[in-house]
Amino acid sequence: MRTTLLLSVAAHLLVSRADPTVDQENALLDPTAECAPYNYAPVTNALSAFPAAGTPVTGILAGDTAAQSKFDSFKANIPNIAPRGVNGVFATNATSSYPATDPDCWWTFGQCLTPKVAGLKPDIADVPEPRTLGYGFDDGPNCSHNAFYDYLTSKKQKATMFFIGTNVMFEPLQALRAAQDGHEICVHTWSHHPMTAFTNEQAFAELWYTMQSIKLVTGYTPTCWRPPQGDVDDRIRYIAQQLNLDNILWKYDAFDWKVASGQATPAEVQTNYDNLVADVGKGTFDTVGAIMLTHELDNYTMQTAIDNYPKLAAAFDHIVPVGVGYNKTQPYVEKNFTLPSFAQYIGSAAAGGGGGGNSASSSGGSTKAGSGSGSNTAAGSSPSSSGGAAGTGAAISVRLSFAGVLVSCAALLGAALVL
Numbered sequence: 252m253r254t255t256l257l258l259s260v261a262a263h264l265l266v267s268r269a270d271p272t273v274d275q276e277n278a279l280l281d282p283t284a285e286c287a288p289y290n291y292a293p294v295t296n297a298l299s300a301f302p303a304a305g306t307p308v309t310g311i312l313a314g315d316t317a318a319q320s321k322f323d324s325f326k327a328n329i330p331n332i333a334p335r336g337v338n339g340v341f342a343t344n345a346t347s348s349y350p351a352t353d354p355d356c357w358w359t360f361g362q363c364l365t366p367k368v369a370g371l372k373p374d375i376a377d378v379p380e381p382r383t384l385g386y387g388f389d390d391g392p393n394c395s396h397n398a399f400y401d402y403l404t405s406k407k408q409k410a411t412m413f414f415i416g417t418n419v420m421f422e423p424l425q426a427l428r429a430a431q432d433g434h435e436i437c438v439h440t441w442s443h444h445p446m447t448a449f450t451n452e453q454a455f456a457e458l459w460y461t462m463q464s465i466k467l468v469t470g471y472t473p474t475c476w477r478p479p480q481g482d483v484d485d486r487i488r489y490i491a492q493q494l495n496l497d498n499i500l501w502k503y504d505a506f507d508w509k510v511a512s513g514q515a516t517p518a519e520v521q522t523n524y525d526n527l528v529a530d531v532g533k534g535t536f537d538t539v540g541a542i543m544l545t546h547e548l549d550n551y552t553m554q555t556a557i558d559n560y561p562k563l564a565a566a567f568d569h570i571v572p573v574g575v576g577y578n579k580t581q582p583y584v585e586k587n588f589t590l591p592s593f594a595q596y597i598g599s600a601a602a603g604g605g606g607g608g609n610s611a612s613s614s615g616g617s618t619k620a621g622s623g624s625g626s627n628t629a630a631g632s633s634p635s636s637s638g639g640a641a642g643t644g645a646a647i648s649v650r651l652s653f654a655g656v657l658v659s660c661a662a663l664l665g666a667a668l669v670l
């Protein structure tokens with residue numbers, strides 16, 4: 252499987268442009284030019300330390316003593332819950348055979364957000380600040396995201412970006428841009444498959460190697476993640492918690508990911524955005540804010556995000572990265588990047604400064620992986636208030652269906668593989 256990765260990523264990275272800088276890549280606006288393959292030496296040189304791209308991980312790589320040691324340190328205490336499928340694919344009776352009492356707090360079954368195993372942190376599915384949107388995008392980095400990221404920059408808007416490990420390896424400069432722009436980067440697994448359909452070791456490896464890929468490229472190790480399709484239960488929550496990853500879900504879904512596969516129309520997606528805006532007007536978020544599932548998946552989803560930003564900004568009092576909504580001022584293991592507190596972020600926004608304290612200092616030259624030299628000015632570190640409990644507030648309006656997401660993922664990963 253490692254040979255597969257070497258061939259696929261090497262083919263992607265070595266075919267044409269040699270080592271463009273992040274600034275050169277950021278300056279491109281034609282999607283075809285943005286998505287032309289390029290070489291990025293820190294990734295090319297590290298391929299043997301990563302599993303095959305675009306396919307479910309088979310487990311911890313042979314000889315990876317750091318990963319094995321970490322997994323061995325807690326594996327005996329993982330809740331004894333059986334995987335719901337094999338190699339990231341659900342068994343056909345996964346839901347029909349599951350007890351109605353939902354003993355494992357399986358989100359896919361009933362959108363459970365409060366774990367039943369003692370000691371597990373509750374999921375995050377909204378933000379505690381009233382009339383506030385926790386703003387995030389799944390499935391990046393997308394090779395043609397410059398117009399979208401330029402737009403966010405023009406609005407001094409930061410967001411939470413949930414990155415797929417395979418995509419980070421294919422689009423390292425795009426991942427680096429997200430870090431340098433000051434966005435909050437979270438893990439969205441290595442291969443984007445349902446996590447409850449993996450073994451313990453596979454689930455660990457899906458998270459571990461994505462964390463390593465983001466660290467390799469940006470210099471930062473994330474402390475948050477989002478399960479593909481929202482598929483998480485107490486077994487997976489336990490594994491993620493041992494990796495210091497907060498679990499971020501949602502209660503609203505734009506279903507923007509469905510358009511590429513023909514399962515939804517743009518008009519229907521617009522209605523989903525409009526319904527969120529309407530709920531602000533109805534007072535739905537007067538006590539607790541919102542999180543909606545939206546995507547960096549393709550040019551349509553990104554343009555739709557741009558088109559709707561003014562409406563969201565007019566409706567909500569504040570739009571912030573999820574970490575800012577929780578005053579999580581240090582979003583990475585490394586301490587040389589600081590997110591503003593909520594008060595700092597909105598204070599800065601009110602003063603026209605928008606994004607708070609993360610001034611990107613892209614230097615023009617290539618950024619060495621692992622150096623953590625991308626951005627970041629400390630914005631102070633005293634949270635003004637503690638985050639509220641997740642799981643309250645707006646009712647769940649929509650949820651994902653399995654088949655649709657798998658189609659969209661296959662398209663995403665397939666596109667990445669052939670680019």
Ligand SMILES: [Zn+2]
Nearest residue numbers: 389390479480
């Ligand atoms: Zn996703």
